[in-house]
Amino acid sequence: MSSAESSSPARPRVGLFVTCLVDLFRPSVGFASVKLLEDAGCIVEVPDAQTCCGQPAFNSGDRATTEALVRGLLDAFEGYDYVVAPSGSCAGMLRAHVPDLFENDPATAARAREFAGRCHELVSFLVDVMRVDKVTASLERTATYHDSCSGLRELKVKRQPRRLLAGVEKLTLVEMAEPEVCCGFGGTFCVKYPQVSTRMVENKVQDAAATGAELLLAGDLGCLMNMAGKLERQGSPIEVRHVAEVLAGDLSAPPIGRPAGT
Structure with a gap:
């Protein structure tokens, strides 16, 4: 595999967002994700405190549960260069919808936007960020x-x-x-x-x-x-x-x- 692009950390620290379905039904996807990320030159960690991305609650209109889950994720993935998920659905929630959750809480909204900017789907991260070819x-x-x-x-x-x-x-x-x-x-x-x-x-x-x-x-x-x-x-x-x-x-x-x- 090719190395990371010059603007990325030499060995970026990645927090793997495992996802609920991978955790409960298909752990092999998580292990495969770790291998691909490590082969690409990343340092991979799996925060124990991570939970659901909040998408089921969000899609059902349960804003309070969604916000509570996301607040936990902001803490769990603090300090990682990137947050990577082997799921377009979960990554889409984290990257596209999380920034709009905290309109009445400017401080948390700023954290949410910064967090979302670090979130990526696995394969797009490998190709577009780490330049794996x-x-x-x-x-x-x-x-x-x-x-x-x-x-x-x-x-x-x-x-x-x-x-x-x-x-x-x-x-x-x-x-x-x-x-x-x-x-x-x-x-x-x-x-x-x-x-x-x-x-x-x-x-x-x-x-x-x-x-x-x-x-x-x-x-x-x-x-x-x-x-x-x-x-x-x-x-x-x-x-x-x-x-x-x-x-x-x-x-x-x-x-x-x-x-x-x-």
Whole structure:
């Protein structure tokens, strides 16, 4: 991997924002993220005091809970050069919405803006900040990539994962007809509108299957679990994985949605 750009710290200190779903359902994504960040030259720490990013409460209109969670994060990630999350959804919340939370508290608002400016989605951080242009992974498979809504629309994450996946030795990347179309998860959307959500994920996995890919990749675990659940119920052989696992060259965990040994 290439070294950090000259304007960045020689070995930037990164606080890894693990995310709730990674912590509870897919720790392998966290370990893959640490490997990628350390390979890029970062010093990585995982603050014990971190909590949810506050997005579920924020989307549900619970401003008080959102603000309480974010105040805790401002303390937990104080002093890090960067805060990096393996999730466009959580990173989008931290970077795009946190700055607007404390309009009646100027001191905290200033801290929130400074904090948000240090927050990044994992793959975009590797490419755009650390200037990584090559990973050492090798995988003789065919994969397709789903653009998760928050990462794409709030953070402009599109070219970065494809750039790094293009450097995975022996991997063939094929595009879906509509890679940017929502998978139907949408956090609380799938709970509020289950019939619409179900139709959307059916369309998405059909699009993925039409590519002939063996792997379906994305950068958001919520989307991945949603698509994996539908594929598993259909009996599809397509494996679903977080892009970080492929880039780190570690597929030791079973595919998302499948028990170990399958």
